[in-house]
Amino acid sequence: MLELRGAGFGYTPRNWIFRDVSFSVPPGTATAVLGPNGSGKTTLVRCAAGLLPVRDGTVHRSRAAGYVPQARGSTFGYPALDMVVMGRARRIGVFSSPGKHDRAAALQAMDRVGIAGLAHRLFPTLSGGEQQLVLIARAVAGGSPLLVLDEPSTGLDLKNQARVLGLLRDLRSSGMSLLLSTHHPEHALYLADSVVLLGPTGVLTGAASTLLTDSQLSELYGVGVSMLTYDDGGTSRRTVVTRYGPGGD
Structure with a gap:
């Protein structure tokens, strides 16, 4: 469970x-x-995850959050499994090393995310989508029921976006709480x-079905937006189309 009440953040008063x-x-x-861009999405999710302290209000987490940053590669050639084991850091003593239980938990997280076959691949050699899944597995390995993700689909092609979104829906359906920023x-x-x-x-909060409308999104982004409804295997879903051209008309 995550709750923010009257939260505010600024680098100066x-x-x-x-x-x-x-x-x-x-x-x-x-x-x-x-x-x-520049509205504070990353700052807000970092405050929610406990990586930045709010200056106003409160942030309450029933458990420490698993944080998933944007995948930006790595200059260190760690195997993917070792990257996921790092998610166990809070459960390992300061002067201790990961044990069999920690490696087993990491492998289980990779299997849950669907990347068990990448365990021995070096992280920098993975595609952007694979790196993002490794970072999600690292957060899952920590055992927290709360995941906070900063733009988890950034830089991914359509197939990998669908893969990450499908995984996040599965995690939500399993009982996890998810907070994510997205463009x-x-x-x-x-x-x-x-x-x-x-x-x-200002800031608006509420149900996605209520706030994600043509007019609200057009005002938020300053460009014309249209909402379309389509059939997804018998389920009616909505999607967003940006109206390109002069004036966004």
Whole structure:
């Protein structure tokens, strides 16, 4: 369980990134944070994960969060399995080394994410999508029921975006709480129960089905947006289409 109440963060008292943000992420649900570049999405999820302290309000986590950063490669040639074992750090003493139980938990997390076959591959040699899945497995290996993800689909092609989103839906269905930032409203429509919109005129929070509308997204991003409905194997879903061209018309 994750809950923010009146949360605010700024690097100086006169330079607030966001203020008065309140929402909760109950077990088995997903909340997506959306907004234009520079709106504070990454800062907000880092505060939620406990990596940055809020300056106003409170952040309550029933358990330490598993944090998944954006995959940016690595200059260190660790095998993927060793990268996932690092997710066990909180469970390993400061002066201790990972044991058989930790490696077994890491392998189990990789299997759950569907990348057991990558265990001995060097992390820098993996594709962007594979690296992102390794980072998710690392967070899962820590055993937290709460995952906080910073733009988990950044830089991924369509196939790997679908792979990551499908995995996150499975994790949510298993009872995990998910908080993620994203540049893709259609991903929020597919995955999220609730959304946090960081806009130029303030912060809106609420149900994804209520806030993710043509008019709301057009105002949030300053460009024309249309909502389309399509059939997905008998399930009616919505997606977002940006209206390109002069004025976004």
